[in-house]
Structure formats: C-alpha cells, structure tokens
Amino acid sequence: MTAVLELQGVHTHIGAYHILHGVDLAVPAGEVTMLLGRNGAGKTTTLRTIMGLWAASAGSVRFRGQAIGGPDASATTPDIARAGIAYVPESMGIFSDLTVRENMLLAARAARREEQLDRARLDWIFGFFPALHKFWLYPAGKLSGGQKQMLAVARAIIEPRALLLIDEPSKGLAPAIVQNLVQCLAELKRERTTILLVEQNVMMARALGDQVAVMDDGRVVHTGGMAELAADAELQQRLLGLSLGAHA
Known part of the structure; x- marks a missing residue:
C-alpha cells in the first residue's frame, strides 16, 4: 500500500x-x-x-x-x-464571532465570496448536516455543541x-x-x-x-x-x- x-x-x-x-x-x-x-x-x-x-x-x-x-x-x-491536509481538532477551533457562512468561506481556499463556493459540494454537506443550512447566517458561537462539531467537520471538507x-x-x-x-x-x-x-x-x-x-x-x-x-x-x-x- x-x-x-x-x-x-x-x-x-x-x-x-x-x-x-x-x-x-x-x-x-x-x-x-x-x-x-x-x-x-x-x-x-x-x-x-x-x-x-x-x-x-x-x-x-x-x-x-x-x-x-x-x-x-x-x-x-x-x-x-x-x-x-485539513485538521479537525477535538476543541473544534471554530471562529465563534463569525457566522457559519464566514467560517466556511475562510476554509474554502478557492472562494472569496459565497457565490464562488462549490454549490454542489455545499449541498452535499448540508445533506448530512442540515443545521448548518438552517443557521447559515448565525454566529457560530451561538450554535449548540453538536452543531459546532458539524461546522468543524464541514469546514475541513468544504473542498476536497x-x-x-x-x-x-x-x-x-x-x-x-x-x-x-x-x-x-x-x-x-x-x-x-x-x-x-x-x-x-x-x-x-x-x-x-x-x-x-x-x-x-x-x-x-x-x-x-x-x-x-x-x-x-x-x-x-x-x-x-x-x-x-x-x-x-
């Protein structure tokens, strides 16, 4: 291997x-x-x-x-x-003062604006973590612990x-x-x-x-x-x- x-x-x-x-x-x-x-x-x-x-x-x-x-x-x-290499730490490491959307944009190296995100991949992520779609414009710090973990994983996989x-x-x-x-x-x-x-x-x-x-x-x-x-x-x-x- x-x-x-x-x-x-x-x-x-x-x-x-x-x-x-x-x-x-x-x-x-x-x-x-x-x-x-x-x-x-x-x-x-x-x-x-x-x-x-x-x-x-x-x-x-x-x-x-x-x-x-x-x-x-x-x-x-x-x-x-x-x-x-993408890293999802146990502490999650999200930016609490930024929205879910802003957290995702920071993780997407190929996108500066939301329109530049890979929409098909984003919808694929929302299929597993629908709360991220629901709270797209919410500050990440206001999410529940489980939702923060979803966001931490989603940021790591927003791009291949x-x-x-x-x-x-x-x-x-x-x-x-x-x-x-x-x-x-x-x-x-x-x-x-x-x-x-x-x-x-x-x-x-x-x-x-x-x-x-x-x-x-x-x-x-x-x-x-x-x-x-x-x-x-x-x-x-x-x-x-x-x-x-x-x-x-």
Missing part, C-alpha cells in the same frame, strides 16, 4: 514533558486509519505534530514524500494546510483534501448526529479520501476503519487491519483495556 503520510521515529516535547517517544506510523492512501489508545497515550499530540502545531524534536514527518515535520523541516502549519486529520469528532454528540457523521465519513471513504481518525466511539471505529494503529505511552505499539483487531477480544483487552464487542 502506498503511504500518503509517514512518521518515522518522531519525538515531541512540550515544555519539559517528553510526550512522543519515537512514533512510527504509515497512513495508506485512500483508506481510513484509526488511531486508538487509552487516554494520554499521545494520539492528539501525534495529530498536532503532523500539523506542525507542535514541533517534532526528532524524527521525520513526510507527506507525499516531502518532509513537513522534524528538526530539518521548514514547513509551517499554513504550508501544511496548503499542501492539502488529500488528507483529513480528525480528533474525536463524535465526543459528546447525540446518537442521531453521530450517525450523520458516520454516513458523511463513509461517503468520503468511498471517494477514497485518506483519513487519520482518532475516535473513542467503538461503533464508528468498526464501521469506518480499514487500518488501525494503537498507541501507548507515546509510541505506536500495534498496527494492522481494523477488522482483525475487532475480531480479537484478547488483543483488544491487552492493547486497549476493553472489548470492542462489549461496547458495540
């Missing part, structure tokens, strides 16, 4: 804390890779390091063969975004991206919204969009994941097929401390 993203021996320090301890990870093109692990394993730090928000102190991060992270890389976070990094998108969402989110990501998967997804929702992980990487203590300790992990209760218990079947 061709890897669109590769991390080799990545270490990340945040202040005095050594968070990542030599992460090795390959994300195959056109597939959904689940990044799983207990709380504090280093999953969010891995995504933020890929995005250049935290600097890798050792090792390398390569996207489409080009170095974007590591001591010798000069790419900034805007450079990484322009290269085709080469790679999506998504951190815990279903956290705190109502089941109906989670189902819409799963359907949206499943459609992106059918279109062969490459996704690296951190997610604690077992149903979502099993439904969407092609590959899986499990982290513990700042390292990737297991890689393989998501279906194989889902079928091996003993491995789940050892790696994650839970049974996916029991949480389905």
Whole structure:
C-alpha cells in the first residue's frame, strides 16, 4: 500500500514533558486509519505534530514524500494546510464571532465570496448536516455543541483534501448526529479520501476503519487491519483495556 503520510521515529516535547517517544506510523492512501489508545497515550499530540502545531524534536514527518515535520523541516502549519491536509481538532477551533457562512468561506481556499463556493459540494454537506443550512447566517458561537462539531467537520471538507486529520469528532454528540457523521465519513471513504481518525466511539471505529494503529505511552505499539483487531477480544483487552464487542 502506498503511504500518503509517514512518521518515522518522531519525538515531541512540550515544555519539559517528553510526550512522543519515537512514533512510527504509515497512513495508506485512500483508506481510513484509526488511531486508538487509552487516554494520554499521545494520539492528539501525534495529530498536532503532523500539523506542525507542535514541533517534532526528532524524527521525520513526510507527506507525499516531502518532509513537513522534524528538526530539518521548514514547513509551517499554513504550508501544511496548503499542501492539502485539513485538521479537525477535538476543541473544534471554530471562529465563534463569525457566522457559519464566514467560517466556511475562510476554509474554502478557492472562494472569496459565497457565490464562488462549490454549490454542489455545499449541498452535499448540508445533506448530512442540515443545521448548518438552517443557521447559515448565525454566529457560530451561538450554535449548540453538536452543531459546532458539524461546522468543524464541514469546514475541513468544504473542498476536497488529500488528507483529513480528525480528533474525536463524535465526543459528546447525540446518537442521531453521530450517525450523520458516520454516513458523511463513509461517503468520503468511498471517494477514497485518506483519513487519520482518532475516535473513542467503538461503533464508528468498526464501521469506518480499514487500518488501525494503537498507541501507548507515546509510541505506536500495534498496527494492522481494523477488522482483525475487532475480531480479537484478547488483543483488544491487552492493547486497549476493553472489548470492542462489549461496547458495540
């Protein structure tokens, strides 16, 4: 499998804390890779390091063969975004004082005005997240938590991206919204969009994941097929401390 993203021996320090301890990870093109692990394993730090928000102190991060992270890389976070990587942080990162419309326009690199947005793609997004259409002209800060999460995901997919990094998108969402989110990501998967997804929702992980990487203590300790992990209760218990079947 061709890897669109590769991390080799990545270490990340945040202040005095050594968070990542030599992460090795390959994300195959056109597939959904689940990044799983207990709380504090280093999953969010891995995504933020890929995005250049935290600097890798050792090792390398390569996207489409080009170095974007590591001591010798000069790419900034805007450079990484322009290269085709979109990031949906756990905190959502929306602009609360701007309207839904303005948030979407900021995320669309090819559009300066609403008329320049890809209308077919926008309608496709509204099909999964109808609240965004309803509250198009509302300040984003007045949306509910679930609606803000919809907006965070919608901004990342307003234009086709080469790679999506998504951190815990279903956290705190109502089941109906989670189902819409799963359907949206499943459609992106059918279109062969490459996704690296951190997610604690077992149903979502099993439904969407092609590959899986499990982290513990700042390292990737297991890689393989998501279906194989889902079928091996003993491995789940050892790696994650839970049974996916029991949480389905």
